[in-house]
Amino acid sequence: MISQFVILSQHGDILLFKDYRGDVGKESPELFLQKIRDLSGGLAPPTFHHDGIHYIHVKHSSLCFMATTRSNVSPFMVIELINRVASLCKDYCGVLSEEAIRLNFPLVYEILDEVIDFGYPQGTSTDMLKAYMENSPVLVREGTTPGLFGAERRMVPSTAANKSIMGTAVSQGRKNEIFVDVLERLTVLISTSGSVLRADIDGIIQMKSFLVGIPEIKMGLSEDLTVGKEDKRGYHSHAHVDECSFHESVDLSEFGQSRVLTIHPPQGEFPLMKYQASGDLPSLLPFRLFPTVNDQDSSRDMELVLKLRCDVPSTSHAVNVMVRVPVPKATTSVSQQLSGPGQSVEFKAQEHLVVWSIKKFPGATELTARFKLAVANRTPSSRLELGPVSLNFELPMYICSRLQIRFLRLFDHEQSYVPYRWVRYVTHSDSYVIRI
Structure with a gap:
């Protein structure tokens, strides 16, 4: 069980403070910030203990989500709860930023009331909570949008990150849309002679669903995609990943034969597929x-x-x-x-x-x-x-692994509509180092 839930800005301002049990003093956010400042470089571990209180925190974009407890709880459970609350805030507010939290304070407070009861986690499903949300979101039209995998970026390549699950249903008449982002982080080390010492790809297919009902989606990936130790003949002209994992909503019955995923997507944003590749990449380094x-x-x-x-x-x-x-x-x-x-x-x-x-x-x-x-x-x-x-x-619109989405088809016999489908590809440098 947790005692308090706090959202702090990057400057240390308290954006939201929720006290569930009253067994931890209200000065805990100030003590937490002071403890972080005392550490060298401000690099605090995700969980630490001070004066009988456990502090557990996770940074999302420019915000710090922190929970306190006096109980001997699993830190991984609390971290997962914090991550889920951050995802809910993004789903309902449209974008996860200081301005969005300030403008949607009643809505975020309502989310915490529904998700956590007297310090105990309850349901955290985006679609389930929609039935209990009374406050409408205030959408953030302008400002800096969080970049890929948590980095602050200057470019806002899509409006998908600024859309609210509730805002879509309320203000746009339940416009049916689905966004798919294929995002890759590239880690490269090149020697003084120009030879590649390391080349790694961390990739994710991120899906954000605004669809009505419970449709079935068929997503076709590259037919020549090879995974792990499969046949690599013609490898340099084909897409290849060393390993991959899928969201629980994905049916893999057709993946082995035709590289087709069958998906029953939940409402909101979720990681559809994560994958890694290393060694010789199928395409030239950028x-x-x-x-x-x-x-x-x-x-x-x-x-x-x-x-x-x-x-x-x-x-x-x-x-x-x-x-x-x-x-x-x-x-x-x-x-x-x-x-x-x-x-x-x-x-x-x-x-x-x-x-x-x-x-x-x-x-x-x-x-x-x-x-x-x-x-x-x-x-x-x-x-x-x-x-x-x-x-x-x-x-x-460029991917080093050459992984492509061939098609994205929706099947729903109970609904007669044509959804809007948006697919985007982005490669982002994680660490690209060249010795001279």
């Missing part, structure tokens, strides 16, 4: 870097030339590309020469870092940046302080 360092000059200046090539097809592009280059600690200034518009460079002296930003990078093109580093008291070891280069980027 970026290649060709660095050149000139530190032979007797002056204190060091010249660095970066040629960055985007190897995605010409019909695709990357957005919000950020190239981070660690420079020697003795660097006093940086001058640059860029190959085109839509680019900028920032020298962060305190972090000894040069950041090259590219708003939009078309596929099958190459950009060049030339940096001149003024290094005080340059020594032969200054070269060793240069790099490695790390890249952050997003690739809309």
Whole structure:
């Protein structure tokens, strides 16, 4: 059982405080924040004990969801409850942000009343709770939307994240829609010679359902998809994953033969399929870097030339590309020469870092940046302080694993409607590092 449930902003403001049992003091949020600030770098473990109270917290987007208890409960159970409450808030408010919580305070408070009774978890089904919700959501039209797998992103590629389950039914006359996002996180390490030391993909097919009734959905994945140790002949031209798992609503009876999933989706957002792939990827890596360092000059200046090539097809592009280059600690200034518009460079002296930003990078093109580093008291070891280069980027409508959704069909004999179906592909850099 839990004693309190608290939602905090990224600045430590208390957005919502719910006391279920009265056995923990109301100063617990302040003590929790103070405990976090006392830790080095503010990196608090998800659960810790202080003065007879267990603090369990999870960060979602820019918000911190925290629960307290004096009981000897399973921390994994409480973490799962917190994650489920966060999902419910997103389903009913449309987007999980500080503004959404403030605008929908009565609705979120009502969700906590229904989900937790005197500290004991009750039903957490999005569809089941709709029958008991009396408050209508206030939709957030503008503002920063949480990015993929919890990262803050600048791009809002779809309106799906801003739609409320209740808002769709109330304000839009139960418009039937279903959103499917194929999202991949890419982890890559490239050596100084250009060889790939590591290439991993963490992927997820995320579904958000606004459908009426209980329809049956048929989703066809790539016919040439191979899983695990299956036949890999022609592997480099086919989609491949090392392992995968599916949501409980998925029927896999046709998956082995025809790569078709049968789904009875619940209301709200849920992970339909999670998968991982590593080793040789079926497609080219999205970026290649060709660095050149000139530190032979007797002056204190060091010249660095970066040629960055985007190897995605010409019909695709990357957005919000950020190239981070660690420079020697003795660097006093940086001058640059860029190959085109839509680019900028920032020298962060305190972090000894040069950041090259590219708003939009078309596929099958190459950009060049030339940096001149003024290094005080340059020594032969200054070269060793240069790099490695790390890249952050997003690739809309591009997937490195080549996993594709062939079709998305809906069957419901009791309802006569044609739902709106939206499918999106996005690749997001998790860790893309190139040694120079």
